[in-house]
Amino acid sequence: MPNEMERLLDVIRGRGAKTVGLQFPVGLRPRAVELAEDLERRAGVTCLIAADPSFGACDVPEMPVDLTVHLGHAPMPHLRYRNVFFYDLPTPLPESWTFLDAAIPLLPKRVGLLTTTQHREWVQPIIEHLRGKGIEAIASPPDRRVAYAAQVLGCDYFAATNIADRVDGFLYVGTGDFHPLGVAIILRDKPVVIADPSTGEARTLDEVRDRVVRQRWGAIVRAQDARTFGILVSKKVGQDRGALAADLKARLEAKGRAALIFHMDLVAPELLEGYGIDAWVSTACPRIAIEDYLRYAQPILTPQELEIVLGERTWEDYAFDEIRA
Amino acid sequence: MPNEMERLLDVIRGRGAKTVGLQFPVGLRPRAVELAEDLERRAGVTCLIAADPSFGACDVPEMPVDLTVHLGHAPMPHLRYRNVFFYDLPTPLPESWTFLDAAIPLLPKRVGLLTTTQHREWVQPIIEHLRGKGIEAIASPPDRRVAYAAQVLGCDYFAATNIADRVDGFLYVGTGDFHPLGVAIILRDKPVVIADPSTGEARTLDEVRDRVVRQRWGAIVRAQDARTFGILVSKKVGQDRGALAADLKARLEAKGRAALIFHMDLVAPELLEGYGIDAWVSTACPRIAIEDYLRYAQPILTPQELEIVLGERTWEDYAFDEIRA
Numbered sequence: 001m002p003n004e005m006e007r008l009l010d011v012i013r014g015r016g017a018k019t020v021g022l023q024f025p026v027g028l029r030p031r032a033v034e035l036a037e038d039l040e041r042r043a044g045v046t047c048l049i050a051a052d053p054s055f056g057a058c059d060v061p062e063m064p065v066d067l068t069v070h071l072g073h074a075p076m077p078h079l080r081y082r083n084v085f086f087y088d089l090p091t092p093l094p095e096s097w098t099f100l101d102a103a104i105p106l107l108p109k110r111v112g113l114l115t116t117t118q119h120r121e122w123v124q125p126i127i128e129h130l131r132g133k134g135i136e137a138i139a140s141p142p143d144r145r146v147a148y149a150a151q152v153l154g155c156d157y158f159a160a161t162n163i164a165d166r167v168d169g170f171l172y173v174g175t176g177d178f179h180p181l182g183v184a185i186i187l188r189d190k191p192v193v194i195a196d197p198s199t200g201e202a203r204t205l206d207e208v209r210d211r212v213v214r215q216r217w218g219a220i221v222r223a224q225d226a227r228t229f230g231i232l233v234s235k236k237v238g239q240d241r242g243a244l245a246a247d248l249k250a251r252l253e254a255k256g257r258a259a260l261i262f263h264m265d266l267v268a269p270e271l272l273e274g275y276g277i278d279a280w281v282s283t284a285c286p287r288i289a290i291e292d293y294l295r296y297a298q299p300i301l302t303p304q305e306l307e308i309v310l311g312e313r314t315w316e317d318y319a320f321d322e323i324r325a
Numbered sequence: 326m327p328n329e330m331e332r333l334l335d336v337i338r339g340r341g342a343k344t345v346g347l348q349f350p351v352g353l354r355p356r357a358v359e360l361a362e363d364l365e366r367r368a369g370v371t372c373l374i375a376a377d378p379s380f381g382a383c384d385v386p387e388m389p390v391d392l393t394v395h396l397g398h399a400p401m402p403h404l405r406y407r408n409v410f411f412y413d414l415p416t417p418l419p420e421s422w423t424f425l426d427a428a429i430p431l432l433p434k435r436v437g438l439l440t441t442t443q444h445r446e447w448v449q450p451i452i453e454h455l456r457g458k459g460i461e462a463i464a465s466p467p468d469r470r471v472a473y474a475a476q477v478l479g480c481d482y483f484a485a486t487n488i489a490d491r492v493d494g495f496l497y498v499g500t501g502d503f504h505p506l507g508v509a510i511i512l513r514d515k516p517v518v519i520a521d522p523s524t525g526e527a528r529t530l531d532e533v534r535d536r537v538v539r540q541r542w543g544a545i546v547r548a549q550d551a552r553t554f555g556i557l558v559s560k561k562v563g564q565d566r567g568a569l570a571a572d573l574k575a576r577l578e579a580k581g582r583a584a585l586i587f588h589m590d591l592v593a594p595e596l597l598e599g600y601g602i603d604a605w606v607s608t609a610c611p612r613i614a615i616e617d618y619l620r621y622a623q624p625i626l627t628p629q630e631l632e633i634v635l636g637e638r639t640w641e642d643y644a645f646d647e648i649r650a
Contacts, residue, residue: 021588026599029598029599030599030600032600033553033600033601036585037583046571046574046586047585047586048558048588049585049586049587049588050587050588050589051587051588051589051592051596051597052589052590053596063588064567228358230374246371249371258362260358260361260374261372261373262373262374262375262376263346263376263388263389264376264377265590266591271376271377272376273354274355275358276355277358
């Protein structure tokens, strides 16, 4: 990572920073010690490695340092970060496009391309490669919460909804189900295909989507008789929806339910035990309710799912939770 | 809890507080919802229940509210808290002193009394009860980090060391081993007896102390060959020993070891995985290294134990970690 390190050293010198904080997602932990040692040696600073994991550019806590270096996520354009250097770590272009070719039989002729920050330099080469195979792929321009073309977050599907009327399906290039899952649920008439460069395999998201939809229905049914709701509000800068929580509390109380607001950093099942709450509503990262559902003793809903419980929204009008700026 | 609630309602009215944060240790979670509902109804405020657990008066994070209410711990006199109301929850006097009588055969004639905040109103009655049984118990006055006579913390043994030369042993009234464990190690020639009002039983701490001492010796031996040390610094207001961490880093480096500082809120084993660190040194709550030792993949030391690894202190001069103001 030579160029990015030079850019960082320039910023450290320019600001006269003596202390530098380093924030990593879990997957980059193996590089933390080497980067910190390198920085301390070359810049003469003292590093503070943040051991609280970072889950995204929504999650950039202030540190008691002159400069915070955040790795693995692109800044969200609508957020203001103070003294944060986003250390860019794009994944180099792959040696071959076989993982992409594996997806081609599953794709319609017009697809929307979706991916994550680290693959953003792949977007144009992928479009060109697919064009050579007779598939027209398009990429949405960025938006207030996504900094790059085609970038999708687990809580922001602008890159899909923005071009939905111009495509017959979506191709997600990346690992895991969560980023494109919301797209598969929001735009249920358009197939979503995953091409995974880490495994080399391609697959549709139909099965996962159907299982998650069944689980969400189960969560809503389980919450119908809840007397006391706990509404979760995150401390994380890009996940804090305190005003929404206050609104949900008022709407619950107007319908004769009790509701209390819980304020926390990391959301985890063991932190919610012992309160006697019947059902949770998470206004934090949508991933918590959807992906970690089975780990919680009580049903845990998104705000839109609570609206179904309250009779304010129909199941047919189900909406995936997004955090909009 | 009528009187304390009235006092809190007065403070809320006096300040015109509209939002109130509530902080609980894990053991008081079952009372959280009832207290929040009561406050919202009687004071017309909106409550925010802090779901991040609080481990002591060292751990009172700022909340985005007009007033923070902290339950279960006495304020540390040397810390400055902003807009914090310490809600007092002393345990009522027990119906009988049988648990105390169970300890009498194990006690010398002159003992130092040690206990935790919630039993502070028991101190004088216990002294009187023991006097009737021919035992002279004394209680140390408070100090900079302990607000009440006889109060002992897992990180502060002033209540014992201050009176050590006037007693032949100690009586700890409370639950669990950790609070008096440091006393048993620091003052190893004075027996420490626990009288536990929750179980009604009394016992000495000899066995636990000997096991912990063996574990600490094992941790020190395991850390001897470590190349890279990770030094933990806590974000918690009363556990932040950043200056000590910087000093330990410099001393490690002077001895040819690599050392990096890790900054975090809650310390937990899964948060320290994947970094490739050989041994940890915790400057946060001493309980982490001592009580949770077996949960960590690498040895985890206190600052004083690191001094033994570095050859700056002998094992005979072993000192239990305390956080001094």
